[in-house]
Amino acid sequence: MSTPILEVRRLEKRYAASGILSRSRAGLKAVDGVSFAVEAGSTFGLVGESGCGKTTLARALLYLDPPTVGEVLFEGTPLGGLSRAGLRGFRRHMQIVFQDPNGALDPKMSVRASMGEGLANLGVPRAERERRTAAALELVGIQPAHAGRYPHEFSGGQKQRITIARALSVDPRLLVLDEPVSNLDVSIQAQIINLLLDLKSRLALTYLFISHDLNLVAYLADRIAVMYRGRIVELGSTARILDSALHPYTRRLFASVPRLTGERIAPKMEGDSEAGDSSRKGCRYAARCERGELACHSNDPELHDAGGGHLVACLLPEKNDQGG
Amino acid sequence: MIRRPAARRLYYAALLFLAILGAAAIAAPLVAPYSPTEQHLDRRLAPPSRTHLLGTDNLGRDLLSRTIYGSRSALLVGIVSVAISALLGSLVGLVAALSSPSLDNLLMLVMDSLLSFPTVLLAITVVSFLGYGLVQVMIAVGVIYAPTFARLVRAETLALKNEGYVEASQALGTPQVLVVFRHILPNLLGKVVVQCSITFALTVVIEASLSYLGLGAQPPTPSWGLMLKDARDYLVQAPWMALYPGLALAFTVLCFNILGDSLSERLNPKL
Amino acid sequence: MADALLSIRDLAVSFQGREAGGSRPLRGVDLEVGPGEVHALVGESGSGKTLTATCVLGLLPVPPARIEAGSIRFQGRELLGLAERERRKLRGRRIGMVFQEPSKYLNPSMRVGEQIVEALILHLGLSRRGARARAAELLELVGLPGGRQILRRYPHELSGGMRQRVMIAMAVSCEPALLIADEPTTALDVTLQRQILRLLLELRDRLGMAVLFVSHDLAVVHGISERVSVIYCGKIVESGSRERVFGRPLHPYTQALLASVPEASRRGTRLAAIPGTVPDAAHVPAGCAFHPRCPLAVEKCRLEVPALLDYAAGPPGRAPAGGEAGASSHLAACHLAGRS
Amino acid sequence: MVPGDPALVIAGVDATAEDIAAIRARIGTDRPLPAQYLDWLWRVVRFDFGTSLTSGQPVTALIFERFGLTLSLALLGMLISLVVALPIGVVSAVRRWSFWDYLGMGFSQAGMAVPSFWLGILLLLALAVKIPLFPLFGSGSLRHLVLPAVALGIARAAVLLRLTRASMVEELSKEYVITARAKGLTERMVKYKHALRNGLLPVVTIAGIQLGYMLGGAIIIEQVFSLPGLGRLFLFGVYQRDFPLIQGGVVFVAFAFSLINFLVDILYSVLNPRIRVG
Amino acid sequence: PKPLTWALSGNPDSLDPQKTAGTLTFQTVRSLYDTLVEPDAKGQIVGALAERWQTSADNLTWTFTLRKGVKFHNGDALTSADVRASFERIKNKEFASPKASEYAAITSIETPDPSTVVFKLAKPFSPLLAALASGWGAILPKSLIDSGHDFSSKPVGTGPFVFKEWVRDNRIVLAKNPDYWLKGLPKFDSLIFQIIPERAVQVQGLIAGQIDGSDIIDQEDVPMLEASGKVNIDRPLTAQIFVLAMNCSKPPLNDLRVRQAVNHAIDKQAVLDVAYGGGKPVGTFMNYGNAYYRDFTSLYPYDPAKARSLLAQAGVGKDTVLEMVLPANYPPHVKAGEMYQEMLSKVGLNVQIKLVDWPTWLKDVYTAAKYDFTAIAHTGKLDPDGTLSGYGTEKRYVRWINATAADYIAKGAGAVGEENRKKLYDQAMMIMAREVPFVFTGTSYRRVVTNKRVKGFRMDPILDTYDFRHTELQ
Numbered sequence A: 001m002s003t004p005i006l007e008v009r010r011l012e013k014r015y016a017a018s019g020i021l022s023r024s025r026a027g028l029k030a031v032d033g034v035s036f037a038v039e040a041g042s043t044f045g046l047v048g049e050s051g052c053g054k055t056t057l058a059r060a061l062l063y064l065d066p067p068t069v070g071e072v073l074f075e076g077t078p079l080g081g082l083s084r085a086g087l088r089g090f091r092r093h094m095q096i097v098f099q100d101p102n103g104a105l106d107p108k109m110s111v112r113a114s115m116g117e118g119l120a121n122l123g124v125p126r127a128e129r130e131r132r133t134a135a136a137l138e139l140v141g142i143q144p145a146h147a148g149r150y151p152h153e154f155s156g157g158q159k160q161r162i163t164i165a166r167a168l169s170v171d172p173r174l175l176v177l178d179e180p181v182s183n184l185d186v187s188i189q190a191q192i193i194n195l196l197l198d199l200k201s202r203l204a205l206t207y208l209f210i211s212h213d214l215n216l217v218a219y220l221a222d223r224i225a226v227m228y229r230g231r232i233v234e235l236g237s238t239a240r241i242l243d244s245a246l247h248p249y250t251r252r253l254f255a256s257v258p259r260l261t262g263e264r265i266a267p268k269m270e271g272d273s274e275a276g277d278s279s280r281k282g283c284r285y286a287a288r289c290e291r292g293e294l295a296c297h298s299n300d301p302e303l304h305d306a307g308g309g310h311l312v313a314c315l316l317p318e319k320n321d322q323g324g
Numbered sequence B: 001m002i003r004r005p006a007a008r009r010l011y012y013a014a015l016l017f018l019a020i021l022g023a024a025a026i027a028a029p030l031v032a033p034y035s036p037t038e039q040h041l042d043r044r045l046a047p048p049s050r051t052h053l054l055g056t057d058n059l060g061r062d063l064l065s066r067t068i069y070g071s072r073s074a075l076l077v078g079i080v081s082v083a084i085s086a087l088l089g090s091l092v093g094l095v096a097a098l099s100s101p102s103l104d105n106l107l108m109l110v111m112d113s114l115l116s117f118p119t120v121l122l123a124i125t126v127v128s129f130l131g132y133g134l135v136q137v138m139i140a141v142g143v144i145y146a147p148t149f150a151r152l153v154r155a156e157t158l159a160l161k162n163e164g165y166v167e168a169s170q171a172l173g174t175p176q177v178l179v180v181f182r183h184i185l186p187n188l189l190g191k192v193v194v195q196c197s198i199t200f201a202l203t204v205v206i207e208a209s210l211s212y213l214g215l216g217a218q219p220p221t222p223s224w225g226l227m228l229k230d231a232r233d234y235l236v237q238a239p240w241m242a243l244y245p246g247l248a249l250a251f252t253v254l255c256f257n258i259l260g261d262s263l264s265e266r267l268n269p270k271l
Numbered sequence C: 001m002a003d004a005l006l007s008i009r010d011l012a013v014s015f016q017g018r019e020a021g022g023s024r025p026l027r028g029v030d031l032e033v034g035p036g037e038v039h040a041l042v043g044e045s046g047s048g049k050t051l052t053a054t055c056v057l058g059l060l061p062v063p064p065a066r067i068e069a070g071s072i073r074f075q076g077r078e079l080l081g082l083a084e085r086e087r088r089k090l091r092g093r094r095i096g097m098v099f100q101e102p103s104k105y106l107n108p109s110m111r112v113g114e115q116i117v118e119a120l121i122l123h124l125g126l127s128r129r130g131a132r133a134r135a136a137e138l139l140e141l142v143g144l145p146g147g148r149q150i151l152r153r154y155p156h157e158l159s160g161g162m163r164q165r166v167m168i169a170m171a172v173s174c175e176p177a178l179l180i181a182d183e184p185t186t187a188l189d190v191t192l193q194r195q196i197l198r199l200l201l202e203l204r205d206r207l208g209m210a211v212l213f214v215s216h217d218l219a220v221v222h223g224i225s226e227r228v229s230v231i232y233c234g235k236i237v238e239s240g241s242r243e244r245v246f247g248r249p250l251h252p253y254t255q256a257l258l259a260s261v262p263e264a265s266r267r268g269t270r271l272a273a274i275p276g277t278v279p280d281a282a283h284v285p286a287g288c289a290f291h292p293r294c295p296l297a298v299e300k301c302r303l304e305v306p307a308l309l310d311y312a313a314g315p316p317g318r319a320p321a322g323g324e325a326g327a328s329s330h331l332a333a334c335h336l337a338g339r340s
Numbered sequence D: 001m002v003p004g005d006p007a008l009v010i011a012g013v014d015a016t017a018e019d020i021a022a023i024r025a026r027i028g029t030d031r032p033l034p035a036q037y038l039d040w041l042w043r044v045v046r047f048d049f050g051t052s053l054t055s056g057q058p059v060t061a062l063i064f065e066r067f068g069l070t071l072s073l074a075l076l077g078m079l080i081s082l083v084v085a086l087p088i089g090v091v092s093a094v095r096r097w098s099f100w101d102y103l104g105m106g107f108s109q110a111g112m113a114v115p116s117f118w119l120g121i122l123l124l125l126a127l128a129v130k131i132p133l134f135p136l137f138g139s140g141s142l143r144h145l146v147l148p149a150v151a152l153g154i155a156r157a158a159v160l161l162r163l164t165r166a167s168m169v170e171e172l173s174k175e176y177v178i179t180a181r182a183k184g185l186t187e188r189m190v191k192y193k194h195a196l197r198n199g200l201l202p203v204v205t206i207a208g209i210q211l212g213y214m215l216g217g218a219i220i221i222e223q224v225f226s227l228p229g230l231g232r233l234f235l236f237g238v239y240q241r242d243f244p245l246i247q248g249g250v251v252f253v254a255f256a257f258s259l260i261n262f263l264v265d266i267l268y269s270v271l272n273p274r275i276r277v278g
Numbered sequence E: 001p002k003p004l005t006w007a008l009s010g011n012p013d014s015l016d017p018q019k020t021a022g023t024l025t026f027q028t029v030r031s032l033y034d035t036l037v038e039p040d041a042k043g044q045i046v047g048a049l050a051e052r053w054q055t056s057a058d059n060l061t062w063t064f065t066l067r068k069g070v071k072f073h074n075g076d077a078l079t080s081a082d083v084r085a086s087f088e089r090i091k092n093k094e095f096a097s098p099k100a101s102e103y104a105a106i107t108s109i110e111t112p113d114p115s116t117v118v119f120k121l122a123k124p125f126s127p128l129l130a131a132l133a134s135g136w137g138a139i140l141p142k143s144l145i146d147s148g149h150d151f152s153s154k155p156v157g158t159g160p161f162v163f164k165e166w167v168r169d170n171r172i173v174l175a176k177n178p179d180y181w182l183k184g185l186p187k188f189d190s191l192i193f194q195i196i197p198e199r200a201v202q203v204q205g206l207i208a209g210q211i212d213g214s215d216i217i218d219q220e221d222v223p224m225l226e227a228s229g230k231v232n233i234d235r236p237l238t239a240q241i242f243v244l245a246m247n248c249s250k251p252p253l254n255d256l257r258v259r260q261a262v263n264h265a266i267d268k269q270a271v272l273d274v275a276y277g278g279g280k281p282v283g284t285f286m287n288y289g290n291a292y293y294r295d296f297t298s299l300y301p302y303d304p305a306k307a308r309s310l311l312a313q314a315g316v317g318k319d320t321v322l323e324m325v326l327p328a329n330y331p332p333h334v335k336a337g338e339m340y341q342e343m344l345s346k347v348g349l350n351v352q353i354k355l356v357d358w359p360t361w362l363k364d365v366y367t368a369a370k371y372d373f374t375a376i377a378h379t380g381k382l383d384p385d386g387t388l389s390g391y392g393t394e395k396r397y398v399r400w401i402n403a404t405a406a407d408y409i410a411k412g413a414g415a416v417g418e419e420n421r422k423k424l425y426d427q428a429m430m431i432m433a434r435e436v437p438f439v440f441t442g443t444s445y446r447r448v449v450t451n452k453r454v455k456g457f458r459m460d461p462i463l464d465t466y467d468f469r470h471t472e473l474q
């Protein structure tokens, strides 16, 4: 097996407790020991509910906000060992697109200037920069003639195209997409998704696609990792996750997704009341888990292979009929 | 959502007044009818008349000329001390926001303890260390208002640091210093300018207060605060001595406040 | 349906703004909600969903906004032009409202209990004690057991899902005939979303109220509604039963929207994206507002605003006024609707 | 170091070199500065600020003798500024762009443009000289404090008024106000029950800081109105190079200011449930 | 009846007359303490607590006989032991009185009986009598001195009034001393010193009748006060001498011609009128009321042309920048300084004003002589030695060195008899008036304003203290 393009090993990110009066002095573990690998050329999906640590993970693995503990390897090179300058040089290989296209462009800078930044950092001469910027804009369907405009002169969808073009301007191999379409209208969303699909096949990119929209991830990703409160609780191929999820949380998550093809929601509220906080020890899903047993409250399950590269962190995984 | 036309008119009126003031300060020798320090001992405490449009003071100096020249001190103090506090404060704020938490805490502790002194008290203390005079007042006022800028810039920088475009720039490999100059500073500028305008107004008042206590401008420098101080003793006999420098002072403060308000409204379309 | 609970006809709203001429975010909305029905209003951002709901409640900020034309009848009574005092009696009492972001729409410095109780006292004339007891019952009803303790909490002490339940409890506290829910689950996670949707349906069953469910999420609408209205640029473009709209959409816009939803079943295919962007309310194209993005548009679409017609029985017929459309109607506003 | 030698001030112009040397020895300024400073620090730790060089009285006693007046002045000034600022600010916000709003904002702008000492002199001239409603000088009764407190309060009221208005305007544009309206509450309840409480929260914090500034602003006002307060004492200390007095005053004011801020923080957390600690 | 309320321009730093040099203190404590001898209305020194005194032939032994039946406010009877304790207190090195050296000539104090005090001197010292008559010569009760009583905040003396309360920076309240040794005096019951720093407020207070008197009224206020018809205005000459002092140790002012030019450049009467509210030029370093006064006013008349030519001779042009350091806390001197500056600039001297506060002035100007010009006033002294001692040597801030003059002055202190002393001082003053280390601008009028109900108020012409003993209220 070739080295994966990205490998994350036991990554942890802790936020310092703010203020002397805050309750937890140890601080908040937003990401708590996450490991996974992304194969070159694939689309790796990361799903989980709001606040589970998706964005934190993305920022940590790009060393925008270095991880507290753990290692990130890009094509086998540990990023943690790089100097500041070395890291800067490495950045061109991995780029990120953020959720909010409105905040992603400097309002005081023309699109041309924003786009040229990465190339300028690489020492690309001006004329060359202009040419490549124009090319990148063309690629995402923005008229290069509009490069002199400022962000507020573009719609949300166009801005998101521009940020994608900016990320692509330095020819990265890995693109981290942190909810790139969730702030966009349904009709625009589809345009961007199509664009991403096109770019991937044309430029041989690898995507790490983060979203809470399960439909979208299921549609795009080859493999899916499900996060719950800072941990990956299940990781496997899209088909396995959709059809034969092992973790009760995954099942519940996917069962909750509204679908165009599904039934009308039944007005029944079995066990629907608000769940309490997870206990400090044990499985963090135990409090909400319908199948939780005593052991779940004392033992924190590790992510382990349930066969065929399908990883799960559960003491009592669903019994699956299919084997491998 | 809709900007009031009246507010816009006020904004232009304020700009116009300040422009006139600035022009008067620059062209004072050309427009002032007399030298601001020339004493006409035979015409002391003369009420406004054709020879002295705004009257004379207790030493027979022409009040119109002194008021015109007074704009120089006011604007000079304003410009210099605002420049000092804006530069000093912004630098501290930037460094605090971008450095390690311990340095951040230390810098902000210093700023907060400066902030924890009543302004006038602090000014008096500073001036009593440095001696009396306009230069000292400029330094004192500059130091006093630096924490306001430091707080503002720090808060804004912390917010900007998390903006997508700043992170994106970092992700593209831009060195920290360049990120600051390219993205953070330009986006801070608006708020800093607003704060400058508000601080300018405060400065003018503080200078007047210190001059009133005898700690500010040195006679015979024509300064509005000093003129008010002189006028204090003749309020009943020669109220005009107080009226015009007072009006000039009040209008200047007013205009800078209006300017600050309008600018911040322009920057923040929400209100 | 002989008499609709809520009937909006030709509602047009304009805003005076910085730009000359202002904008017209609502350009003649027609909408009918029958008693006890769950009616979904679906459309993209800025299409006028919230504005429509705001008009029903009579909370339009009237200096910048202006109702140009139309009528809103609720329980047979015309609301537009009704005295403010009369309208206030309807708000909260006959028409409840749930908003998208419960964290913003609850008063942060007031105990949850007080926020529920005040409407009960005002509208039902309950004593404070009685109102508190009723409020506790309401919290139980929305799935917050131990309601009494929750009454004493402040919004920030509750989780997102709990806050949304409180909002719902507040909205249904006076057992209104109509509940308007403006994207009540958009801010919530999928698991919570499903719980809240269920809750709404259950309350509808128990209290017999109608629900006007506003959303931009077709999948959610599919899951909850009985009737669906699709709005584009301040005009209803299609309206019909859930089955008809999702099964046999008539308007190209509806069709395109449905095709653009990514789902695992469509893996490997390109999504059918709608080109261009939603025009903003100040620059709505003439004719059919959708024509610049419509793959089928013909010359007529550029010139003429299509009328909202009933295609339920095959050939198009003018939608009859006065709520005669009936549950089986399937309306669409498209010149080409009959032909495909 | 501060220019000027306290021994020279005490000795006066006719004293001989021997007299001055003796005075230096008595007040301890003949010793090296670091020694003096360490000595002072050690005493401050024990809450002993030493004795005033010019009057020979304990600094702590001098400060406490004056503090009451300055504090009452500041509190009364704050009361006046709140009484003026809150209602006008709220009405301005509620009736935005109305005649009343323009009037309120005009007042606020004027209040900020007029230095408080100037206002003090005018008040004195108008209400103690022209119309003798208030005493010209002296202290000890509430009547003596009214004019200075007004002079002090108005300038601060201008700031608080703007803040109240801005804060109320912001609150009125918040979403929970729409909820309150959607519940069918009357406009009065919406504005004064729901928005007001949140709108006043930032005002509390700023009012606290303003109270601290009032302690400082009192310096000038005390001068204008011949009031025997802390400000006059401090100013006197500065003029006389009475180091123990200056140092004691600075430490005391900083302490008082921090205390006020602390109390305001507590008050704020009582009023604002969001930051109450569990 | 309503108490007498007198306006005081500031807070005295202490009420202990032996511990301070502050004018405000001496003005106030004059009503609380008495001295052995005191100046009368003409400046002649007469007996007070001492009925009479005599000096030995060699002028080394001074014997004072105390008045009988004098009582301190605490009830103690005055004895010679109290006198001795008082002077030992002020002479005590540890007590560090700023006035200690005025009594340096005293080597011992003897008390042969309760009503006799004998001072022994090392050498003849004529100024001693003046030192005993000044405020710091106050007699304090021995019992309280021994017990370490705090006289600075709770004064106890033999004076016409008894201390009641002192609300610092607000007022000092005194009550009549019923046992005062001048029988029948004082003539009213209660005296309040009201501290009012703002002159305008004092004026309004006088007009409104809320203040009965003030002595720091400006000339500009006089018309208004007169118009009110409620007050009497007395305009005696003060003993103060207003000067523009020059630093004679620094060029160009070390050049006599430049100092003379400065003297010619100043319109002294104008400065007196405008800045000091009217007065008379003196031309010397002695006030009018003083027996030692001599007229030198004709030496340097106002003559800008002459000033210019003298400057030209000395080669001083516009490029020489001179610094005029002024005490910011004395507005009249600042005003005068502004006028001096304007007048000097008219003859071609470039002078910059620098305001400093009092401590800085004392340190930089008065002690270290870091200045070119300064405007200040010298207060009157009971004895010419107090005014002149130290001049001609580098001890004094003008740094004017003249051995001859210094010698005359030193001899004057030891000489006995007014005639002998006058000859010596005349010589010294003549040299000074010619060599002008100062511009002797003049002495000013004081405007003592009292309510019409106040009769018989007296202000000591030389010491500037208030004497309320003969004052009556109607």
Ligand SMILES: Nc1ncnc2c1ncn2[C@@H]1O[C@H](COP(=O)(O)OP(=O)(O)OP(=O)(O)O)[C@@H](O)[C@H]1O
Pocket: A015, A016, A028, A030, A048, A049, A050, A051, A052, A053, A054, A055, A056, A057, A212
């Ligand atoms: N700068 C920070 N300081 C402290 N805590 C933080 C910070 N950033 C994020 N967190 C916390 O870390 C947790 C994970 O946040 P993160 O933004 O990674 O979630 P997410 O999965 O991206 O959520 P969403 O779907 O809402 O974007 C949250 O509980 C959040 O409150």
Ligand SMILES: Nc1ncnc2c1ncn2[C@@H]1O[C@H](COP(=O)(O)OP(=O)(O)OP(=O)(O)O)[C@@H](O)[C@H]1O
Pocket: B001, C015, C017, C023, C025, C043, C044, C045, C046, C047, C048, C049, C050, C051, C052, C061, C064, C216, C280, C281
């Ligand atoms: N106060 C206002 N002033 C001017 N225009 C407004 C105002 N409020 C709404 N609009 C306009 O009305 C149109 C419809 O807004 P509305 O809030 O109803 O959209 P929506 O369908 O609810 O969108 P979303 O899904 O984003 O909530 C928008 O185009 C908006 O520009």
Ligand SMILES: [Mg+2]
Pocket: A054, A055, A056
């Ligand atoms: Mg996120």
Ligand SMILES: [Mg+2]
Pocket: C049, C050, C051, C182
């Ligand atoms: Mg909406």
